[in-house]
Amino acid sequence: MIKFSGRLAFRQYMPAKPIKRGMKVWMLCDAKSAYLSNFDVYLGRQENRTEHGLGYNVVMKLTEHLRNTFRWFFFDNYFTSLPLLQRLMDFGLYACGTVRVNRVGFPKDLKKPRDVRNRGESKVLQYGDTNLTATVWKDKRLVHHLSTLSDPRDTRDAQRRVGREVLRLQQPHTVFAYNQFMGGVDLHDQFRMKYNVGRCSKKWWSYLFWFCLNCAIVNAYIIYKATSTRITKKKRYSQLDFRQELFRALIGGYSKRKRSVGDVDRPVLLEENIHGHVNSRLPGQRTTCKYHKRYLNQRKETVYGCAICNVHLCKDGCHAHFHNRNLQAA
Structure with a gap:
């Protein structure tokens, strides 16, 4: 969300978010580096584009330039649906995400299974001979996932602390992969908001400009960290050091x-x-x-x-x- 409280036709109100009023932006970021690959400003409901829901349309639009690259995508339960994962798989893309149990096509046997009662127990169902799997895993509560990138027989170790006791559990690969790679957008937002550049204005487009500028600076810092071999005086070259050096170069004399x-x-x-x-x-x-x-x-x-x-x-x-x-x- 880009904070803006003025008059705007596509301004959104989301009471559950830290920024409640402003412009909604959909973002596609790298899971490890948080590099912003693509983004789209939400302009409100569009005509004849909600056959499978808004989340379906957003993911298909953001991943359009990455089709047939066999990459992995992770998203939360707002986007995850059976038609979306099937369509991504048709375009050579694999995905994983938490899912709401009332989604159309989600197996009824996994909504509240009787044979998954204790912590660490799980149940996995596979859709025919495809890669699509539906998973339920008992942590503190039941956690449901849909995935096209995991082997239904693969399990990984997990640890949970209850007081001073450490529980050693088994979790499906779907849960393991989701916990490991989910959060690239949140990490990018953290980088962007830590040293936010901007000025107050009555014009909505200025806030969108500052958003693009901040994202460009964060992306430049990520690329620099990944590719630079320059020797600096500091052992740890932080984002603040990069920004100070960038501003000195832009200001000049x-x-x-x-x-x-x-x-x-x-x-x-x-x-x-x-x-x-x-x-x-x-x-x-x-x-x-x-x-x-x-x-x-x-x-x-x-x-x-x-x-x-x-x-x-x-x-x-x-x-x-x-x-x-x-x-x-x-």
């Missing part, structure tokens, strides 16, 4: 205060700016040049340096020499 052209601290656009490193004036007092101190055993103070590595390097070619030596060492 801009200042609202009027200054002469010679006083503007703009990044030096020379051949020294190699491998994504930017040579510019660093905030603070003069500090010893890192290249002179480490490699030349000399002391030379400067206010310039690499804005990316946050290392002081004088303008006498030290910027390029320092980074070239680091690349050769790596």
